[in-house]
Structure formats: C-alpha cells, structure tokens
Amino acid sequence: MIEYVSKQATALKPSTLVPSTSFTSDPMRFSVSTDEFPETDIVTGVLYYDTHSLDLSSALAGKCYDVFHTCDGLVLGPAWTNSVTRSLLVQKDGDKIVNAVSFSGIDAGDAELVGGFRCHADGLTRSTKQSRLVWSLYDAIVLPVSRIDAASSWSYSAAAWRQANGNPENQIEIFNGVSGRMVDVTASAYMVGVTSAATSGFVGVGIDTSAADSSQVKNPAAAPNTFPVLPAWARYVGYVGIGYHELRWLERGAGGSAQTWLGNGGQPCGYQTGILGWVVQ
Structure with a gap:
C-alpha cells in the first residue's frame, strides 16, 4: 500500500x-x-x-x-x-x-x-x-475561476509586488485533497503614466504570496499619459499542490512618478482587468 x-x-x-x-x-x-x-x-x-x-x-x-x-x-x-x-x-x-x-x-x-x-x-x-473550496475525488471537472476589482482606478508606483489595488480580496482561493489537479490563470492590468514619457508597470500571479510573481509567461504594461497604451498580462499554468492555496492577482510599479491602474476605468463596456482562468476539482 x-x-x-x-x-x-x-x-x-x-x-x-x-x-x-x-x-x-x-x-x-x-x-x-x-x-x-x-x-x-x-x-x-x-x-x-x-x-x-x-x-x-x-x-x-x-x-x-x-x-x-x-x-x-x-x-x-x-x-x-x-x-x-x-x-x-x-x-x-x-x-x-x-x-x-x-x-x-x-x-x-x-x-x-x-x-x-x-x-x-x-x-x-x-x-x-x-x-x-470543495473538491471531489471522483468525476473531477474543469471549473471557471475569476476575480475583478469593482474600483474604477487606483494609484500605485512602488517598484514592489503587492495584491492589485492593495486589496486582499483580489485573489482566487482553491482547495484540493489530492495532488495532480491543474491550475491555469491569467492576470491582466491596464496602467497609465502621468507624463508623456512611457512608463512601465507589471502584473503577476502570486502563489500564496504577495511578494513574488510565479507566472511563467508575462508582458509588461507600457504607457505615457496618452494613448497608445500597452496592457500587461501574466499567466501561470501548473500544479500548486495539495491543500488550500491562494492565486493572487499582483501588480508592480516602476518607481518614481505615480501610475494610474484601471479596474474598469469608468467604462465597463470597454475595460475590465482582473484574474481569470480555470482549476480542476
């Protein structure tokens, strides 16, 4: 046995x-x-x-x-x-x-x-x-997961990872009692600088931490204070292991001048950032 x-x-x-x-x-x-x-x-x-x-x-x-x-x-x-x-x-x-x-x-x-x-x-x-938070040993299925922030926008510029908008609710939580259950999530961000010079910003996926990004593939945001704006995204695919885990939507500024990050930007028909994907349970 x-x-x-x-x-x-x-x-x-x-x-x-x-x-x-x-x-x-x-x-x-x-x-x-x-x-x-x-x-x-x-x-x-x-x-x-x-x-x-x-x-x-x-x-x-x-x-x-x-x-x-x-x-x-x-x-x-x-x-x-x-x-x-x-x-x-x-x-x-x-x-x-x-x-x-x-x-x-x-x-x-x-x-x-x-x-x-x-x-x-x-x-x-x-x-x-x-x-x-509920898993089944038999007939495991793919389940959709997502989290968005209802705020229109917020400011953040520090060159350090944190949960998006400093909000501990900006994450997905899962629980599995066996290993071998896959996770696939993508986090997105839309950031605007305050000067005409392009400013970088970053988005990530933290596995049980807000201090480090675990995504394997990612693209930074790059934006001045006018269009065009390059949105950011980061994707994590893998096995987080047995037990309870948090898939945290992260952001990181470039330091220096303030950057504005958008939730829906006051235009819910055109913008919405967040974390989205699927898990097996």
Whole structure:
C-alpha cells in the first residue's frame, strides 16, 4: 500500500480510482448541490454525495476537512493540521483511498475518502468563481475561476509586488485533497503614466504570496499619459499542490512618478482587468 499524507510527490490520478461495491456501486461526484455539476455559484452548509448529505454545522472557519463515505453514510474527518497537512493519514487500498488509522469509532480501512472542503465561515463552505473550496475525488471537472476589482482606478508606483489595488480580496482561493489537479490563470492590468514619457508597470500571479510573481509567461504594461497604451498580462499554468492555496492577482510599479491602474476605468463596456482562468476539482 502507498500511504498518502500532504506531500505533492504522492500524486494520485483520481480518474483511475473506483470505490468498491461495499460502499457504492456507482461513484458519484462530491458536490455542493444535489446536482453533481451545478453551473452556478453556491454557498452552503450541506454537502452531497450520491443520496447522502453531510451537515457542516460543526466545521470551523479557516479549517480544511476530508469527507468519507461509510456503510452508514457520510462522515466528517478531523480538521487538517494546517492548510496543506492532513491530521488523519489516508492510504490507497486497492482501487480506493481509505482511512489508514481509526477515527470517530471507525476502524482503519472502513471509511472511503470521497472529497473534502474548507470553511470560509463557521459551518459554511462555497464553490464560487472566486472561491473553489470543495473538491471531489471522483468525476473531477474543469471549473471557471475569476476575480475583478469593482474600483474604477487606483494609484500605485512602488517598484514592489503587492495584491492589485492593495486589496486582499483580489485573489482566487482553491482547495484540493489530492495532488495532480491543474491550475491555469491569467492576470491582466491596464496602467497609465502621468507624463508623456512611457512608463512601465507589471502584473503577476502570486502563489500564496504577495511578494513574488510565479507566472511563467508575462508582458509588461507600457504607457505615457496618452494613448497608445500597452496592457500587461501574466499567466501561470501548473500544479500548486495539495491543500488550500491562494492565486493572487499582483501588480508592480516602476518607481518614481505615480501610475494610474484601471479596474474598469469608468467604462465597463470597454475595460475590465482582473484574474481569470480555470482549476480542476
């Protein structure tokens, strides 16, 4: 048997895993809705698997949890030690993943892992374009993610990375209980200088940090105080690893004179910067 903790090296390929008939004859998608594939943003205190539901009222904000399927229905596992580390060891057992040790009166091997979630508030989790906090072991799908800033514009010139508009909400958050789930996001920026000389500005994608850019391909902004203006973009494609992660929309000025960064520039029909892409859950 291969034991799985929170290490990226212990990658699983969920599409190859089918639970035994001792639990269910037809593996389902663990979901925020009775619909396995809801095409809308959902905030909920109840999660679903097959005909079973799980009440999240005992789950705490900022904590990550595994969910197991047993002969008696869905069971909540203990909270993870931290955002990327399980407190309860799980292991592969044939064609499924099960608890490696006993918990809550359930013997080792008697509970099958089907998914998990992170709470953004006590008793609540969500799957929205900004917060994909529920993952499923089976029937993993591509889900859209995005975040925009409602501000028309803001000023920033320091030659240092920060979250766009200095706003900690300018990010996408995701949670996955297995590795091997890909992320693809692109951040954009539109910047205008204050003089007739072109000024540079930069946009990036920070993985769990606002101090460094992790994007692999990028293009800087270059603009005077008049048109033409060269917009900036940066793209990150890869695996961020098991657990909870933040994909932060970053910006960096050129130093010196102030630069104006646009959200929608007061023209929502023509402008909108932000971070956009997809994740697998």
